[in-house]
Amino acid sequence: MVRIGVYLDERGGPDTLARLTDDLRRAADDGFASAWMSNIFGMDALTALALAGSHVPGIEVGTAVVPTYPRHPAALAQQALTAAAATGPGRLTLGIGLSHQVVIEGMYGHSYKRPLRHMDEYLSVLLPLLDGQPAAFSGETVSARIGLTVQNTERVPVVLAALGPKMLKLAAERAVGTVLWMTGPTTVREHIAPTITAAAEAAGRPAPRIVCVLPVAVTSDAERAHAHAASMFEVYGSLPSYRAMMDREGAEGPADLAIIGDEDAVGARLEDLAKAGVTEFVAAEFALGEDAVRTRAFLKSLVA
Template sequence: MRISVMIGEVRGPADRDDLLSQATAARGLDGIWSAQALGWDALTTLVLAGGHAPGVPLGTAVVPVRQRHPLTLAGQALSIQAATGGRLTLGIGAGIGAMTGAMFGLPADRPARYLREYLQILRPLLRGEPVAHSGEFLTAMGTVDVPAPAPQVLLAALGPAMLRLAGEAADGTVTWMTGPHTLESHIVPRITAAASAAGRPAPRVVAALPVCVTADPDAARARIAERFAMAARVPEYRAALDRENAAGPQDVAVVGDEETVARALRRLAGTGVTEFVAAPLGDPAEQQRAVELLTGLAGAAGDRRSS
């Protein structure tokens, strides 16, 4: 299992210097990922990060697509590929339905059908091919002329329909707030079966969770419960939390001292996850402890893979 890190506002308020510092500290890890929330643009963040972590793979986890036409997103993604030397993995998702409607006034129904059609347009565009599509949800006519390799595309998928789509039409999935039991018994087998049935390679399964290396785990879990309270309420995450018998994000977060966190990552590695993405939380000292631990674990895992 590869070990990577999230940078940006998912870890707390972040300015440019914070992003660059987080990216620099991630040089010894297997990847740098950026989420699309309410502030920094996820793809632009990776351009900044890429210059301060040479050679480190980059990914979005994830870009909601309802408000980005596939022609627009393909142009952005290929521009990032060209700017960073082909290091991008493009994680996309339908977005949280309540936010899509309330913030953008866009429909959020039939997300799996919408994303299937979106991928039918996006993937040819990422390969530099022209599209002429007029479908149920989208119209797209044109091409994107940016000389860069097509990035792999991962789909945010938690439910059966979306996992089937991710296995059939994407390169894998990226999850958030999903615990080890759910990953092992639901996410990994469903997407793997879908990819196999479609004759596709084994999918990537990228699992992202909050991490806090701390001497006060109870306080850390209380902070996580408060900060990510919305995830305990929206249907997209509530179903995954229920599968884990978790009251909220605090129960699936990876929290504790170095040995406790290392043990939790070993458990995740046994679920079939191919990459773990940590979102370090806490005060600066706690976040530094987390990054140092993750870097050591990533180095040890890399040594095992190369031996």
């Protein structure tokens, strides 16, 4: 079985950070290998994980993902190194991604042109700084001549939100792998895994991490859970990068990629993902009430 992690959902309210810390502690106590948090419009994921992780030892924490365009790579490296110092050696994985044109141009006001070049140049500044080396790079989208004094005993590994072939190749050559969302087993088997693995082999790099995040609900009422998923994750069906993965999978919408069913059905889907090439599965639990308890109990049984 692949490594199993959980997605940390920001639940809001004045005690959000305390509840996040409790959720991380519960994930660690339940035996999960990792816990991941997205960086969208709520709390800053790196800051939140630094705080929560400083109180909860052992478990890996990761961002899935921090958008690159709004932050200069030197600023992100400084923050990531600080978060790594707070959580302890070898615990933080920095997941970064391009986000989406509607967000970067429509909300932040940045240009979304040449995204592949942007990511390649971004890494040319970010990676040396994470290695404790100064960055000296001048590109079309990113430039920097800067060094940092943040001390860290181990490099912070970077995974890219990579779905297209060129971005997967970049992830293989320059990062330690990819982190996926709304990507099913057929797409992993036929596109993601062979593309990134071949690129890593060609570059003489280690086998890449393929971290797959998907909604999960263990339930006896699959129809109801499917309807809930359709409502909860509807927006992802309209974003071009995810829509392309759904088309590859033959999925009508995001709910079709959610892992829903009883313990046998969910277990079979997870086994399918492992056989497809996923190295780490991260469960975005979305069930309600008794089904939420049942979902967590089943996931715990996989790591017991």
